[in-house]
Amino acid sequence: MYRFRFHVVSLILVVLCGGCDSKIDRFDPNRLYAMTLERSRSMPMDAALSDTSTAIDDLFGTPDEPRWPVDLLEESVAGLVDSKRLSQAAGPVLSLQDGTQHGLYREHCAVCHGLSGNGNGPASLVQDPYPRDFRHGVFKWKSTERNAPPTRDDLAERIRLGIAGTAMPAYPLLSNKELDCIVDYVIYLSIRGEVERELLAAAVDEMGYEEEPPEEELRLRVPSAEADESLTEGEEVTLEILGDIVGQWAEADEFVLDVPAPPHGKPTASDLAKSIERGRELFHGQIANCVGCHDENGIGQTITLDYDDWSKEYSSRIGLTPSDAEDMKPFRDAGAMMPRRIIPRTLKDGVFHGGGDAETLYRRIVVGIAGTPMPGIDVVETESNRGLTENQVWDLVRYVQSFATQSSEEQR
Template identity: 50%
Template sequence: MVHSGATLRFQSSFLSVESMHSPKSRPPLAVFSVMAWVLFSSTGCREAPPQFQPNRVRAMSLEKSRSLPTEAALADVSAVVDQLFGTPAQPRWPADRMSNDAQGGLVSLDRLGQAAGGVTSDQADSHTGLYQEHCVICHGIAGSGAGPASRFQVPYPRDFRAGVFKWKSTPRNDKPTRDDLSRLLVHGVPGAPMPSFAIVPPSQREALIDYVIYLSVRGEVERELLARAVDELDYDETPPDEELRLTLVGRAEVAAAEEEEAIREGEQVINEVIEQTVQAWVDAEPSLVPPKPESAAADLAESIQRGREIFHGKVANCVGCHGPEGRGGLPTLDYDDWTKDFTTRIGITPADSAATKPFRKAGALPPRTIDPRVLAGGVLRGGHDPETIYRRIQHGIAGTPMPGVEVGDEIDPQMGLTPASAWDLVAYVRSLLHQ
């Protein structure tokens, strides 16, 4: 028996997205085509199961920035990644290439199996295909963020493959924790199309968390192997010699080569990339937030006033993006990192439609400027509790132009904030939300 939850969830979340756009801006044919895709995909009647597609946008970006052809590298990397991580229906986790139990146990094959494949359920209501049921319509099969509904969403869904996540408790360049991903599934992202999945049973949410981590690790390994292929391993129009080539051999051969200290350089690069990528997830820890000062009502008013001065001052300079009193209205000229990856970082102007067209044909979403939040009377997508805002001030938002402000006990007041000053800024930002 096939479960139809994908269609129901899509209808509720997609209609909420549509409501953010004027009727004139809605593309009815595109909407109907997406809804038809959902209805078709939920019937289980596909002739062939979906497959992971190579990250051609990444390969094209490297080709332009390095002035080197990448087709040979893309072919070898795609083959390696498929061998390591399997298919959407039958995922693998290369624990045998990881150096410790924490890495190997980062995800569970049982939970991956529950999240993978097409949407089904049996008479005991045992579900499989959770990712396709709940997530693929927005995030896509490979977690690219370019699912069928993605073009109609503001902001675009997250591309998991770069390993960059906005809403988390960890420092800017670190991975999120499992708890961070769990909170996102439970609460959704306020003010964005990402809905809450609180009604999904906890065990199924855990399976989805494993699958998101799996897609992110898979995608980041693919991205890094492509870069190292052209930067270090002499890939050009053709692959390099066997010593440098990115190919896999059996684990018995690898073990024998390691004993003889004769492992091929290409294989060694594969193992290093897996190790570094997975260990970053294992090491993720929330940043410490100092205790919030206890304040009486009168003290709070003074704290808000001090925070207002910091907001409009030169060190934090929040006003430069969020506008006076957090009311926005300033021109937006910047882009997020996912867009910059195939535009400004390789010398392409995002507004140049002709220059970005090949990347869009390869799977990139059309560039959009990124709008700073309107804080006055607004909604904070990452959460509005004091500790979350403190971390946002300190670390900024990964993948976006929003920077962090250095916070320290003995910091030069011209260079950063003390913890007490950061808490004053938190008080002011929270006061804006209630205006």
């Protein structure tokens, strides 16, 4: 089945390449989030969406001519994205005489992740899980704390290596410069999407937008280059939201979860077997309770009625039923994907989406997986029912890794 989906995606890529050099005037506004706010706040969103869209276009430009608002950012964070790399990643696909490739995002990423990074590209319908919607700024596979953005290295690794067990391919042939360009563009789309979402929420929650825009002083706008130091309240809020979100991305490296060295270094065969057995007990125990979702043998067939955060936002969190096609139809028409139930990872296959190395698994256990029901767990100094010690986490890591060893042996 996976191979079939891969061939369908490949066919779509071939068909769409004929349009990779087309001009695109602007990004689509985030009508989906506007509809979600309209439902949850019982407030009309047309005026807010109109002013927000204008502000976002002024800040970030268009798909063919992206803008990084360096002139509106503090010097310490303005260099997060390089305008030249951004320009090379954006726009139509073309090759210069010196061999430089332009339109890298549209060539390699847009067919799945969509032009605006909304995860709703033409190939998304045949993929499970769906491609990531960058506009939330929430990423599953990263080295940072749960609520922090990924680092540049996190994004580069996922692009270079792909995501095992999903339709996200590896791109080993990209040059380092091309990889940097795409990383910049993903960060750009994520920040653009987050700023748009925050402006929409601020419009109705703080600035008094209703059926009509509020008074001029409160309208969300980007100050013009000719403006003096006296900004309107709406301009101040716009710049504050922009600065806060860019600042969070710029500080991502500070929120990398440090992984302690495993006890006793590289264990002997006997020590490893004992560690795996302790990990098995933790896996089935009440504190970690991994078995509650991943089953006794790691086959991940526990029936869950939960969904990821992306789809819960426009369904259960606003009182709608994710599985009800009629409930979802207006949101589907606005670009939403039909929600799918979360299925716990099948550990027994030994395939881990975000990587199966020890450090990565340690972070998954401690931090959990952002945007999903997979929780983290507290790391405690001494063994107790409040969490796991570092050594216990390492035991659990080794037990989880043992599933991959079992899988390899079964395939021999």
